[in-house]
Amino acid sequence: MKAALFLLTFYLISVFPASASENSHTGETSTAYIADLYSDLESFDVTIYSDQPENNLNLEVLLVRPVGTNEEMLDRQVFSVDSIPANKQVIKVGFWNVGSSERGAYKIKAQLLEGNKVLSESEYNFAYGTNSASRLQVNDLVANSQGISVALSPKEASLFDIEYMLVNGSDVVYTTKAEKLSLTSAPDIFSAPWGTLLENNKEYAGRVKIQVYSPDKEVISSAERFTARDDAEITDIYKDETGASATVYGRSQVPFEGKLIFSVYKLKATSEIGNSSLVESVQQRVPVLLNNDDETVEVAWSHRLTEGIYRLEIELLGNDGDIIEHRETVIESDLSQNSSVSLVNNTTSETETSDEKGIPGFSAAALVSGLAAIFALFRNKI
Known part of the structure; x- marks a missing residue:
């Protein structure tokens, strides 16, 4: 029975041999090997794996085409594999430099090397321009x-x-x-x-x-x-005679570290939009944004804008100081100059008004004196 089992096992091994031509691992001490390989005539990728850390390896990749009984090398690329963490895949990608693309069979050969010693090698066959269309x-x-x-x-x-x-x-x-x-x-x-x-x-x-x-x-x-470029956009604006705000939305995985510049111009005539003078300009840093992040930046004018029409310009600057977006809108203020002065002196006005809101025609001292006289009169009669 044992002899029969041994013969059956030997037969199965001989009939279904390991595909060493497709993938082989020859390193004695290193555990790094080529786990996967793919290529077309545009690009390729090689997946390397190791169950222990490896350093200072090289990867050699060849693109060949069968010509009769021989092979013609079309391109060769070598990459340095500085480190492979334990139990983690490392993927290398390359792009072929093939002048003309001819229909037929192609092959990619990859070798993982430690110095001159081959640790692992693999091959991948593919066809280009065949009649079998992709789904x-x-x-x-x-x-x-x-x-x-x-x-x-x-x-x-x-x-x-x-x-x-x-x-x-x-x-x-x-x-x-x-x-x-x-x-x-x-x-x-x-x-x-x-x-x-x-x-x-x-x-x-x-x-x-x-x-x-x-x-x-x-x-x-x-x-x-x-x-890769830093990128953002202004999605919302609020403004009045006291200040303004802009909401900035990130559109890149490059950290956006830009600025917003708010500039207010007084229009001298509503019919002459270009005839204006700068009133104030404020620059604010935008909090760091990534893709799909948003932040609202607010500014306050140093003085409330008096009655009139103003043009508000908002510029969004990128990391390099370039203007990413420019927006314009108007601010209409109904605040008169006299109202502005009274608002500045608001505390004094309120104090004076509170004194004036006492009993008409009487001061506090007169009221106290009157009450004392009445009290003395009643006391004498008693």
Whole structure:
């Protein structure tokens, strides 16, 4: 019985060998290995994993095309893998530099190296321009400082997953995944915001990787580069003769650290909007904003605006001092100059008025003297 079991096991191993050509791990002491590999003629990604920290490794990736019995190398890229945390995936993304795209079969070969020693290697075969059309089609892709959006149209009803990637150089610095999405007949847009901070004026790439599971596993990807910018907008304004406020709404994952400038101009004639003189200008810092944050900034004029029509200009400045938005509105004040003076002397007026609101024709001293005389009169009669 034991002999029969041994022969059966040996037969199964020989019939179903391990796919060493697709993925192999050869490091003796290192636990780092290539866990996943994907490529098309636009870009590729390599997922590296280790169950213990690893440092100072290199990743070599080749794009080749079969030519007869040989292979033609189309592109070669080498990346440094400075560190791999324990039990955490590290994803490297690259973009191919292929002059002309010819239909046919292609192969990507990846090797994870420690010095000259190969720790792990993997291969991925794919085809370009074949007659087998994808069940999903990427119509458009937009990546910016807020997030990433992809427009998809189905050729037939499909269930799929989308992995959204933010790429800095060759490193995936943020990734999120939406699973079990569906399209039946109409195109739709799928989006994700970046869940990490971006650096102002820095170039990134947004990338989507879409996987359809049935009837056959199929993966398509698309990417777009963008430069991260600080961005915000004014959504609401309040103003009167005492001051003004503006609500600022953040529209970027670059921390917005801008300013608001409120400038008030007195119009000399309502029919001559351009004929005005500056009354006051106030600058205020906007609290730090990220995408979908909002803050209201208030200012008070040094003096209440007297009767007349005023033009209020509000400028929103970005991190670099550039004008992001310029808004204009008017303030109409009914406060006369005399009213303004009386308001300034309000405390004195109220004190004087309170004295005048006593018994008419009598002072406090006269009232006391009168009461004392009446009291003395009654006392003598008693």
